[in-house]
Amino acid sequence: MIEVNHLSKRYGGQVAVDTVSFRCEPGTITGFLGPNGAGKSTTLRMICGLTPPTSGEALVCGVPYRSMGNPGRQVGVLLDASAQHTGRTGREVLALSAQVLGIGAARVEELLDLVGLAGPAARKRVRGYSLGMRQRLGIAHALLGEPEVLLLDEPANGLDPEGIRWMRRLLREHAARGGTVLLSSHLLSEVERTADRLVVIARGRVVGQGGRDELVAAGDDLEEEFLRLTGQRYTLEEVDQ
Numbered sequence: 001m002i003e004v005n006h007l008s009k010r011y012g013g014q015v016a017v018d019t020v021s022f023r024c025e026p027g028t029i030t031g032f033l034g035p036n037g038a039g040k041s042t043t044l045r046m047i048c049g050l051t052p053p054t055s056g057e058a059l060v061c062g063v064p065y066r067s068m069g070n071p072g073r074q075v076g077v078l079l080d081a082s083a084q085h086t087g088r089t090g091r092e093v094l095a096l097s098a099q100v101l102g103i104g105a106a107r108v109e110e111l112l113d114l115v116g117l118a119g120p121a122a123r124k125r126v127r128g129y130s131l132g133m134r135q136r137l138g139i140a141h142a143l144l145g146e147p148e149v150l151l152l153d154e155p156a157n158g159l160d161p162e163g164i165r166w167m168r169r170l171l172r173e174h175a176a177r178g179g180t181v182l183l184s185s186h187l188l189s190e191v192e193r194t195a196d197r198l199v200v201i202a203r204g205r206v207v208g209q210g211g212r213d214e215l216v217a218a219g220d221d222l223e224e225e226f227l228r229l230t231g232q233r234y235t236l237e238e239v240d241q
């Protein structure tokens with residue numbers, strides 16, 4: 001369970017996140033959707049305690065992330081797959097975190113297999129990984145402690161169509177086991193088939209949330225509604241100006 005209550009973040013005079021509130025229930029996938037610069041990453045960073053909010057609060061499993069004893073066992077986080085240590089092999093990256101979390105080596109092998117990085121890929125240094133491979137490693141890293149909650153920022157970046165399908169299945173299975181998933185994206189096409197609920201953010205504010213059907217106004221399709229909500233859909237007259 002994730003509860004975000006009136007969360008705001010201000011950088012100097014700029015409001016990056018403006019009184020954002022939503023809930024992610026166990027057994028569901030929530031898509032956090034918005035154009036570039038909308039405030040998605042800042043919100044996710046506040047949820048997992050990396051960025052202090054200016055006001056408001058975020059609770060994960062009922063408590064602030066920073067007050068969890070062993071957060072890796074409850075929350076799996078993937079924020080920036082390209083930020084991994086490039087001098088280590090994929091296996092070393094997972095093995096080091098497994099040690100910190102008190103998890104056995106067998107789980108590392110299980111995850112390498114699950115994300116398609118077993119064999120030679122596991123022995124390769126991360127600097128030689130494609131972005132898709134880094135995302136897979138990041139997903140394995142998030143799953144390491146068998147957490148209930150998954151917090152994933154743009155996890156589909158760099159994945160090919162087969163990879164996106166694979167990830168969709170993985171997240172669906174996680175939710176089916178009672179897990180809570182929050183994943184962000186700037187592309188509606190990536191999350192629309194994965195998520196049960198959507199939270200749409202633009203210019204730091206939530207501009208729409210609910211199930212697919214709730215978001216679609218009569219006669220419109222979801223893409224039209226997303227573009228309208230986020231102010232990316234211009235009339236021909238506006239484009240001409």
Ligand SMILES: Nc1ncnc2c1ncn2[C@@H]1O[C@H](COP(=O)(O)OP(=O)(O)OP(=O)(O)O)[C@@H](O)[C@H]1O
Nearest residue numbers: 011015016034035036037038039040041042043186
């Ligand atoms: N550390 C920071 N200092 C100043 N401004 C910041 C900082 N981090 C984010 N911002 C600003 O806050 C706003 C929201 O950024 P954020 O990265 O949260 O958006 P996003 O929705 O994740 O975008 P993208 O899809 O491009 O990653 C942007 O205008 C960004 O420039």
